[in-house]
Amino acid sequence: MNMDKFELLNMLQRSKRAAESPLSVDLTMTTKALIFGLIFMLLMMGVLICYLLSKYRYLRESRYERMRRADIGTRAINNKIVYDKQQFEIDREKLIETEKKLGGGHYGYVLEGLLQSVIPNTLETLPVAVKKSQKPEEIKLFFKEILIMNVIDKHPNVLALIGAITDPKQMLIVTELAYKDLKSYFESREYTFEDLMIRNEGATENYRTDFEINNDLLRLSTFDLISFAFQISNGMQHLASIPCVHRDLALRNIMITKTKTVRIADFGLARKHKLSKNYYKRQYDQALPESRMAPELFDTERYRNRFTEKTDIWTFALCLYELFTLGTDPEKQVNDLRNFLKKGERLPKPEHCRREV
Structure with a gap:
């Protein structure tokens, strides 16, 4: 009986020494490290998932809802204006x-x-x-x-x-209330036009720089034409950010103030489109200025009747032609502009537009 107690005590001491051995300590530290690493990975995955969800909600959220949160008086409900x-x-x-x-x-x-x-x-x-x-x-x-x-x-x-x-x-x-539309302004001929894109005498590349910026509607120069072009593109970029397609951009729908600031107007044919689709599809009962519509709206099945930022860029190009010809309609220069372009023909460069511009 005493022998059994002695052997049992020896066995307990051996077990204690085995538990305190370096190998056992290493195994314990490895287990703790693994647990800590797993917890850290789960936390990082949680942070990443939260970030992706917030980014997804931001992209899915309509611009109008963001405007509402910014205390602007417009809003959208179920993506409807x-x-x-x-x-x-x-x-x-x-x-x-x-x-x-x-x-x-x-x-x-x-x-x-x-x-x-x-x-x-x-x-x-x-x-x-x-x-x-x-x-x-x-x-x-x-x-x-x-x-x-x-x-x-x-x-x-x-x-x-x-x-x-x-x-x-x-x-x-x-x-x-603005002064008048740009088309009427050009047709009125109430201004004196000066072409400032004239090379200096004896120079090969430099143009005149001896001009001043003015807000006088009775004085018009090539500098003003470039300014008008920049302002129109600036306004169209703003509309594209909504996102919205104008569909009827022309000088007759662009107003000019008495200080030579131009503003895009007439949103009767403008439409908001879903950012995910990036286009607005024409309804067949809508009357549109077909002579100014982009060629792809007629010629390809994929893009037929689909208005996008790119189709507005086409009409912006027509506006540039109008600007640098002082109000000439490009679509009235040929009988059928669409077929004219399909044949590879092009209108001559506007008189007041240099190649560098």
């Missing part, structure tokens, strides 16, 4: 229309007007442009234009929406 009536609806009694007609588009016409201040006991008025519908069937088109304009935030080269009157019987769109 919503008219912010609280911010943009105008009291009919505050709007005074004049008989001075400023112009017209594919539908409706524009009058000059005065908007009375909303501040009580003040007689201040703001000159505005008022676009009116002419026919009952235009009401739906007018409201689409209001929806588009109410989600375009302020930009120096886009005509600003001041407000609207959404009466079911007649829609009114109220915008800031």
Whole structure:
């Protein structure tokens, strides 16, 4: 019996020494390291998943929802544009229309007007442009234009929406008042044009630099033409970021102020498209200026009737031709511009556009 106790004590001591051996200590430290590494990897994977989910939500989120969070008065519900009536609806009694007609588009016409201040006991008025519908069937088109304009935030080269009157019987769109459209400005010949892209005498590459920047509408130069081109591209870049296609970019739809700032206007044919698709498909009952439409909208099945940023770039190129010819319509220079281009022919370089430009 005593022998058994002695052997048992020896066995316990041997087991204790074995447990305290270096090999056992190494195994314990390895196990702890593995557990720590596994926990660290799980934490890093969690952080990565959270980052990817937030990035995914940002890309999926509409621009309009981001604008709403930034306290801008427009928003989208289920990716559909919503008219912010609280911010943009105008009291009919505050709007005074004049008989001075400023112009017209594919539908409706524009009058000059005065908007009375909303501040009580003040007689201040703001000159505005008022676009009116002419026919009952235009009401739906007018409201689409209001929806588009109410989600375009302020930009120096886009005509600003001041407000609207959404009466079911007649829609009114109220915008800031500009001087006139660029097409009318060029046709008026009220200005004196000076070509500054003239080589210096005796020089081989340098052009004149002895000119000054001015805001005088009675004086026009090649510098102003380049400035107009830059401003139009700046405004179109802003629209593309919404994303929105204009579909009717032309000098007749671009306004000029008395300080030579140009603003893109007339959003009657403009449409917002989904960023994932990157195009807006034409509805077949829509009347569009086909003479200015990009060739791929007719010639390829894949891109037929699909309006994108690239189709707006085509009409921007037509605007450049109009600018550097001082208002000449490119589509009126040939009988059939589409077939003319398909044959590989091109219009001559505009008179006031140097190759370097």
